[in-house]
Amino acid sequence: VPGPVTVADCEERELIARIRRLLPPAPDWVLVGIGDDAAVVEPARNRVEVLTVDALVDGIHFDRAFVPPDAIGHRALAVNLSDLAAMGAAPRLALLSMALPAALPVADFDAIVGGFAALAARHRLHVVGGNLTRTPGPLTIDVTVMGTVKRRQALTRGGARPGDDVYVSGSLGSAAAGLRLLHLATTAGTENHAIGNRSASPASTVSPVVESCITRYLRPEPRLALGIHLARNKAASACMDLSDGLADGLVQMAEASGVGVIVDADALPIAAEARAVFDGHSENALAQAITAGDDYELIFTVRPRTQRRLAAAERRGGVPITRVGRCTVEPGVALRLPGGASPIDVAALPQGFRHFR
């Protein structure tokens, strides 16, 4: 039986043609697009440029065993857009660089690019160039994005001051729950174990909780509208995304701003669906919500005098926000647990969450 057509059966120009078919026509500020030695673009007027690059490696940041190819493409762009959101920037362009194992089916290649292109189109980001290469190793996707923001509106990690309130967008823990469920489902295989609720259920009747968690893991939604509006009305004094989890984010923001943070565990917006999943498997939803890194929510700080601008940013941002703590003069990030026990030093958490990954 012949296997599927793979990328190794294709000329590079054929793969590039497949990418171009999935992209919309170039906007007029793209003077030279895909197909030359480099792209040429007109910069946006009266804006500064926000640039970031992120790589996804099969086996490290996703697992092709349970992440469908269109979700890989979505995620490769989403993690970058989340960085733009954290700076308050509007997406403009991307370069897509892929290292492809020879055995990658062309259908998967198309689906990866399709997932990427669909998210790009939704956020009016244009792919102006890229690179394709073979690799003897795992599928690796490197994405560079550029966004734009008005010069004095760019948000950084370093603007928080003692007395600022700390907020989190959306909810925490769902993506970690989704990942756990995907692991269980993959391990269980045809045994069709129960996932997400305590009674066995056939795959065709996956519960809404399970589906929601898995979607949150597979297709994270970068909080662009929120980031842009927080920047535009100057509601936030500092901002970053939670790509590496809440604990890591708080420690980094506190260090960059030269403040401490005290967070109330009770106030954290842990998703009900995450509690359902982790409680069902005797996990600690709080620990997951604090350390897991796939939620791609924003954390940001707000000066007392700009609190009143928050309601508009929240409404236009399209996602609820929750006050979870306050910046302090004393350095360090402390987590206050319910019941009045001594606060936990978040930087000393043993999960290794801040290590090279």
Added chain:
Amino acid sequence: VPGPVTVADCEERELIARIRRLLPPAPDWVLVGIGDDAAVVEPARNRVEVLTVDALVDGIHFDRAFVPPDAIGHRALAVNLSDLAAMGAAPRLALLSMALPAALPVADFDAIVGGFAALAARHRLHVVGGNLTRTPGPLTIDVTVMGTVKRRQALTRGGARPGDDVYVSGSLGSAAAGLRLLHLATTAGTENHAIGNRSASPASTVSPVVESCITRYLRPEPRLALGIHLARNKAASACMDLSDGLADGLVQMAEASGVGVIVDADALPIAAEARAVFDGHSENALAQAITAGDDYELIFTVRPRTQRRLAAAERRGGVPITRVGRCTVEPGVALRLPGGASPIDVAALPQGFRHFR
């Protein structure tokens, strides 16, 4: 015996700190540099932006067995700068994304970044951001660069017209000869085979020919000054770099411009050192010079009426240029051999040089 300290022994922030130590202070147009969710830069005034990304994968584009780590870093940037040169753009900034195998010694990591940083400094390009990740696969380096050029000066592949002369910068074949010599030296190992000349010579007395070829392979020099001056005085009607070899370049430029090209084999600036190496091993230096892809020279076309601007561009470009052929109305790329035999159809060359690599 404990092995060397590897990147897996380091926290990500430590590796980032090592990179920062190797970089000069940021210029004032970098508003937010390494260390936030993204970099923020002020665009250059009255310029359009030229963007490109290229990846190097160990085992595909280089081999750690015989390419020293600083040369890997040099090359990862040089291949991108060569694309800027082809567009006539001056380098401005880069983002450096590395996927690191756990066993990579930290000393090699430093040397890779050092090679990259040294070339960046020479061309006044600033590293504004990047990404580090583990990989279970080979070392993979993805580099995105941005350059700038005046709007009407950007060079493309598509501007050639019938009657334009075709030029090549520098010389061809040395890099392929260098790669061959490195292969031979690696295979020979301690047997200390002769390389580059027919008598055995100890490694300590490597001939100048050998050294020159190996340097051309290991540390290609992007032809930035030439590209910039060809663009600035509008001497060239089309331009591209020879990252995939002369044959590939001619075919692509001819297609993009809608012209044919006829090239005189006799006119090709095949390096004397490449002839020495390949003749010594019964190879065909001409075939290598046409199909090998590591020279990173520029090919460009020149209208008859702008010929007189060439001397200045050549002088300021710091590299000799050679007329090798002419654009024709008839499509296709034909190579005229010495002795009057029928020209070779370059697009039909059997080397598979245009396949996915």
